[in-house]
Amino acid sequence: MEEWHGYTGNVLRVDLGRGKVVIEKLDRAWPKLYVGGLGFASKVMWDEEPPKVDPLSKESLLIATAGPMTGTLAPGSGNIFWAFKSPQTGFWGETRSGGKFGAFMKYSGFDMIIIRGRSERPVYLYLEDCKAEIRDATHLWGMTVHEATNAIKEEVGAKEVSVAAIGPAGENLVRYASIINDYDRAAGRSGGGAVMGSKQLKAIVASGGCGIRVYDPERFLSLCYEAQRAITSDSGNMVMGMHGTIGGVMSLNAMGGLPTQNFRTGYFENAYRVSSDALERNYMIKRRACHSCVIGCSRYSYVSSGKYATPPNEGPEYETVDMAGPMALNDNMEAIIRFNYLANNYGMDTITLGHTISWAIEAYELGMINENDTGGLKLRWGDADTFLTLVDMIAYRRGFGNLLAEGSYVASKRIGRGTEELVNHVKGLELPAHDPRAESKFLAIQYAIGPRGACHEHPIYPSYDLMGVDAGMREVGLPWPLPDRLEEVGVNRGKAYRIIALFGEVINSMGYCNFYAATVAKGSLNPSRIARLYSSLTGIEMNAREIFEAAERTWNIKRAFNLREGLEKAHDSLPKRMTTPILSGPSKGLKVEKPKELVEEAYEAFGWDKETGYIKESTLQRLSLREVLEGLKSIGKVA
Amino acid sequence: MVKVLMVIPDRCTGCGRCEEACSLYHFNVIDPLLSAIHVVRIENEPVDAPVFCIQCGLCGIPGICPENAIYRDPNTFSVIIDRDRCTGCGNCVAACPYGVITIDRIERKAIKCDLCGGDPQCVKACPENALVYVEAEDAAYYKRIFFAKLQRKELVPIVPYPSPKPAGDS
Numbered sequence: 164m165e166e167w168h169g170y171t172g173n174v175l176r177v178d179l180g181r182g183k184v185v186i187e188k189l190d191r192a193w194p195k196l197y198v199g200g201l202g203f204a205s206k207v208m209w210d211e212e213p214p215k216v217d218p219l220s221k222e223s224l225l226i227a228t229a230g231p232m233t234g235t236l237a238p239g240s241g242n243i244f245w246a247f248k249s250p251q252t253g254f255w256g257e258t259r260s261g262g263k264f265g266a267f268m269k270y271s272g273f274d275m276i277i278i279r280g281r282s283e284r285p286v287y288l289y290l291e292d293c294k295a296e297i298r299d300a301t302h303l304w305g306m307t308v309h310e311a312t313n314a315i316k317e318e319v320g321a322k323e324v325s326v327a328a329i330g331p332a333g334e335n336l337v338r339y340a341s342i343i344n345d346y347d348r349a350a351g352r353s354g355g356g357a358v359m360g361s362k363q364l365k366a367i368v369a370s371g372g373c374g375i376r377v378y379d380p381e382r383f384l385s386l387c388y389e390a391q392r393a394i395t396s397d398s399g400n401m402v403m404g405m406h407g408t409i410g411g412v413m414s415l416n417a418m419g420g421l422p423t424q425n426f427r428t429g430y431f432e433n434a435y436r437v438s439s440d441a442l443e444r445n446y447m448i449k450r451r452a453c454h455s456c457v458i459g460c461s462r463y464s465y466v467s468s469g470k471y472a473t474p475p476n477e478g479p480e481y482e483t484v485d486m487a488g489p490m491a492l493n494d495n496m497e498a499i500i501r502f503n504y505l506a507n508n509y510g511m512d513t514i515t516l517g518h519t520i521s522w523a524i525e526a527y528e529l530g531m532i533n534e535n536d537t538g539g540l541k542l543r544w545g546d547a548d549t550f551l552t553l554v555d556m557i558a559y560r561r562g563f564g565n566l567l568a569e570g571s572y573v574a575s576k577r578i579g580r581g582t583e584e585l586v587n588h589v590k591g592l593e594l595p596a597h598d599p600r601a602e603s604k605f606l607a608i609q610y611a612i613g614p615r616g617a618c619h620e621h622p623i624y625p626s627y628d629l630m631g632v633d634a635g636m637r638e639v640g641l642p643w644p645l646p647d648r649l650e651e652v653g654v655n656r657g658k659a660y661r662i663i664a665l666f667g668e669v670i671n672s673m674g675y676c677n678f679y680a681a682t683v684a685k686g687s688l689n690p691s692r693i694a695r696l697y698s699s700l701t702g703i704e705m706n707a708r709e710i711f712e713a714a715e716r717t718w719n720i721k722r723a724f725n726l727r728e729g730l731e732k733a734h735d736s737l738p739k740r741m742t743t744p745i746l747s748g749p750s751k752g753l754k755v756e757k758p759k760e761l762v763e764e765a766y767e768a769f770g771w772d773k774e775t776g777y778i779k780e781s782t783l784q785r786l787s788l789r790e791v792l793e794g795l796k797s798i799g800k801v802a
Numbered sequence: 803m804v805k806v807l808m809v810i811p812d813r814c815t816g817c818g819r820c821e822e823a824c825s826l827y828h829f830n831v832i833d834p835l836l837s838a839i840h841v842v843r844i845e846n847e848p849v850d851a852p853v854f855c856i857q858c859g860l861c862g863i864p865g866i867c868p869e870n871a872i873y874r875d876p877n878t879f880s881v882i883i884d885r886d887r888c889t890g891c892g893n894c895v896a897a898c899p900y901g902v903i904t905i906d907r908i909e910r911k912a913i914k915c916d917l918c919g920g921d922p923q924c925v926k927a928c929p930e931n932a933l934v935y936v937e938a939e940d941a942a943y944y945k946r947i948f949f950a951k952l953q954r955k956e957l958v959p960i961v962p963y964p965s966p967k968p969a970g971d972s
Contacts, residue, residue: 374833457929
């Protein structure tokens with residue numbers, strides 16, 4: 164049998180109910196069909212996840228998957244992806260994290276881990292030398308992420324290990340619990356931590372021992388150096404490294420696109436207090452980078468004293484700052500750093516967490532909920548202390564926190580009284596801190612049709628019209644120049660978004676980070692560079708066009724998965740606030756004018772039916788997804 | 803002039819690319835356990851530090867290697883372990899004060915930095931220019947700064963006490 168290069172060639176299957184681990188060989192046909200990472204995961208989820216299963220039941224799957232490039236010298240490749248059915252949305256759930264866990268999982272000998280079943284008692288999974296074992300974690304249950312990671316490291320002894328763990332939020336099945344690896348790197352959104360918690364799986368520990376073989380070491384090494392030089396000398400990447408994502412606070416505020424007060428407006432007067440400048444001057448210790456990253460956007464910060472004193476930890480990044488800051492009209496940087504630390508340590512998605520609390524504050528202000536609901540808590544804009552109290556209450560599901568632990572979407576359904584109108588969500592996932600009204604209409608499309616709900620990074624950060632760059636996508640057919648960021652229909656937006664979304668799938672399947680596709684062609688991982696790196700690493704010849712076709716397969720399987728779970732066109736719609744004008748600031752009055760037309764234009768570009776949103780038979784045949792076609796036919800959801 | 807591998811500690815972000823390049827260059831495999839340079843990251847402390855061999859030669863002094871497999875390369879001044887003769891006894895690992903010699907788990911032989919024959923890959927792979935390969939004289943200047951900084955926090959009695967006043971001085 165020929166050896167694998169780039170891929171480890173092993174898939175680990177874990178049945179926690181039976182306490183069994185099985186190592187399988189990776190299918191030789193899969194790389195050309197699905198590339199890897201979320202591509203493999205989508206295939207497994209379609210084949211093996213029982214339709215309409217409760218995501219927190221023992222029948223559901225949790226998949227950890229790394230791409231072929233993960234853990235190699237290719238810049239920006241240190242990523243781990245998780246796939247599952249989301250307890251937040253009931254649809255496709257996926258999430259990505261940096262750090263070094265993905266790399267270490269591959270060094271331990273596995274491309275993918277497929278977990279099913281529920282353990283009787285808490286356990287953790289230990290990976291080393293292409294072997295795996297299930298170990299008792301009763302003593303770790305109840306610990307925060309940092310405590311559990313410290314305890315595991317002590318237990319393992321003199322070895323370099325990487326730990327992906329859940330905190331109390333995951334154990335308590337908070338619907339938006341995250342899986343946190345390497346202390347502070349969050350696979351945040353969609354509720355993977357709750358799925359992991361429902362399986363009584365506290366952590367996965369990877370300690371390496373196998374390494375990754377390279378097909379053409381000399382060529383791969385020189386290609387990596389070339390890519391590194393190009394990426395590090397690009398000014399956009401330099402700024403990202405220098406100021407991190409939080410650098411976006413001031414620029415987005417200046418254009419009126421900084422989501423503020425639960426998306427009422429896009430401008431926050433005190434934004435300078437929560438800017439990158441404020442962080443760097445007073446609280447930041449150093450920069451950090453994920454495994455194999457040449458940009459290094461991560462901040463490492465602390466608060467030395469006072470009531471928000473926080474030990475050194477990674478963060479906060481832009482999303483967290485906005486969700487705990489402007490969204491709740493809070494301008495206290497120290498409280499934000501503390502919030503980030505607590506959310507990571509309890510293992511919760513900072514976006515949904517901050518957004519849900521902001522929603523509650525607005526509902527309270529409008530009198531839709533009152534002290535009877537909150538258990539006596541007074542919710543006010545800009546009250547950082549109550550904000551932080553709620554974080555604790557949510558993680559442990561205490562009092563009012565028990566309701567907020569369901570996320571704003573489910574919570575509003577339980578309360579009613581008009582609070583549903585205030586929820587900014589698509590498919591149940593709260594909007595992140597990018598406003599499609601002011602920023603880019605690509606965002607409006609992505610929020611509406613994205614497989615995991617409203618997300619600015621899955622499959623990719625799509626505002627190329629705002630950034631004015633193409634990341635090399637012109638070579639695979641991106642219409643250029645792109646329309647003005649505020650123009651909506653009749654400007655090739657659907658066609659352009661198709662290429663952008665598929666590029667995102669390429670990145671997610673390869674194991675790269677999205678930030679490597681946010682500059683000009685020369686300074687990014689453009690499609691042909693990705694293809695060259697991939698071929699020299701794996702020895703599998705694929706050009707950019709073929710890789711994009713594999714990505715389109717993944718994109719459509721995710722769509723099919725959602726259709727099987729009950730997705731209809733109505734789910735692909737933006738919340739009310741997106742069609743309501745922004746209240747103040749430079750973008751005052753802007754809104755999404757034609758949400759329906761935007762979505763339909765994208766449907767047509769992807770080869771989906773305009774009226775129903777179902778995938779057309781011809782599209783599935785073109786991608787030779789025969790089983791998916793049969794599956795969808797049996798439920799009458801093919802157009 | 804001979805060059806010296808050095809680190810500018812503030813710059814390291816802990817990405818680990820030096821480890822990957824090192825193992826890929828020497829073993830055609832990407833595996834931090836086969837790397838001669840080690841990035842130590844302590845996640846809950848502000849520590850990201852590449853730790854590597856400073857070519858002190860302690861492992862090469864007579865009596866440590868039973869096979870006499872350790873010698874100094876006259877061109878790069880690096881201390882080299884001849885892997886053909888290495889038996890993996892681990893004496894050099896014990897002798898190394900910095901913990902940068904390891905025994906690989908496949909061949910059971912010692913891994914140690916050889917400066918890639920004068921073209922260190924870790925320097926090429928470092929995106930932050932935290933690792934540098936500089937002329938010995940420049941390196942000596944930076945070494946002095948480094949050791950000076952170690953003395954920053956506390957008074958160290960390396961200056962002789964003032965001598966007693968000369969007799970007859972009022």
